[in-house]
Amino acid sequence: MPVTQVGYLALRTAHLDEWCTLLLDVVGAQLRDEGEDGTLYFRFDDRHHRLSLRPADEEGVDAMGFEVATAAELEALSARLAAGGVAVTEAAPEDCALRGVDRMIRFADPDGWPLEVYVHSLIDESGFHAARGVKGFNMGRLGLGHLVWCCPNVHASAKFYQDVLGFKLSDYIRWDGADATFLHCNPRHHSLALMNECFGMKSGVLHHIMIEVADLDDVGRAYDIVQQRKVPLVMTLGRHSNDHMTSFYFKTPSGFAIEYGWGGLLIDDETWDVKSYGSPKIWGHDLVTEAQP
Ligand SMILES: [Fe+2]
Incomplete structure (x- = not known):
């Protein structure tokens, strides 16, 4: 891979x-x-x-x-x-x-x-020091997190990432006219998710990036801070159907969202079978404001 x-x-x-x-x-x-x-x-x-x-x-x-x-x-x-x-x-x-x-x-x-x-x-051995007291980020060999955007032809774009860059298919979620393909390149359930143009979202602009913390309480603390500081909430706290991430979404100054989550599923390619879901959520994740500018 x-x-x-x-x-x-x-x-x-x-x-x-x-x-x-x-x-x-x-x-x-x-x-x-x-x-x-x-x-x-x-x-x-x-x-x-x-x-x-x-x-x-x-x-x-x-x-x-x-x-x-x-x-x-x-x-x-x-x-x-x-x-x-x-x-x-x-x-x-x-x-x-x-x-x-x-x-x-x-x-x-x-x-x-x-x-x-x-x-x-380049590795920096000086030690990571979180600006806020978070216990740590789930990165390392799993990478930054995941990136999600819309494509004019989602299946052609997903094929490029699979055939040329070696990503593997995780699963699909299709709901209310949305068609999302999830791809992985290490055990993290998905490092990329590509969507069709849906819900008025535009191609060429990120929808969100996901950053995963090591402790659920740090998601809850961030949820409090976002609301105290009136950072625009994009989606309320919830849990995703496919990667089981417990997360919420808030808007960045660039317009796209950060999904701040914990507990994402890890894939074992030996036993993984590709599934298709009819909803992105198990609970929560109610839309508050659109993620794009
Ligand atoms: Fe996400």
Whole structure:
């Protein structure tokens, strides 16, 4: 399986201060040194960073970073992409240094999302210190969490991630005109979920990213903080049908949501069978406000 995790997300934003407050006071990430261009880097575990925010005049995704285990995997993927007619560039050493990786390639997925696939992420042994007293984040080999967005042709896009990047099918949820495909690349139930254009949501904009904490109480404490600070709630506390995540969703300054959760299911490929669900929730998760701008 070539891709082993979603390693990082590089964002640009016109709302750096609001983002910083949200990530420190609500999420509990750790702010590390600022980049020369004012980019802020946030760590959640032993990696140099998992999220970066570059000051800009607009909201957007600069890159989704996917990890492969070896340089040979990176080269094989690069050749497979080129053979499929995908334009691939090898990143310059200074760009690799900004991401905290040894080598990486850049290309776009079929819908134009900017992807980076890298090898060897920089580990920071200085110890992770949560800005808020969260016990820790469920990242490590499971990666940043999961990313969810809408696609003009969800099945063609999912096929790219399966056939080219090596993701495996977890399951489907179809409800009220929504058609969602869940994909995994390590035991985390899904690292990507791709949806059709539904409920007025647009392609080309993230719907949400999921960040998982190690203790259910930290979800509850964040739920209190979000409501005390009047951060826009997107979905109330609830539990998902397929990955069993207990979570809630709140809006970021870029418009998309953060799902803040605990207790996600882990997949064993030896015994997993693909299922189809008719609802995304077991309980809760009532929509409060739309997640997109
Ligand atoms: Fe999610």
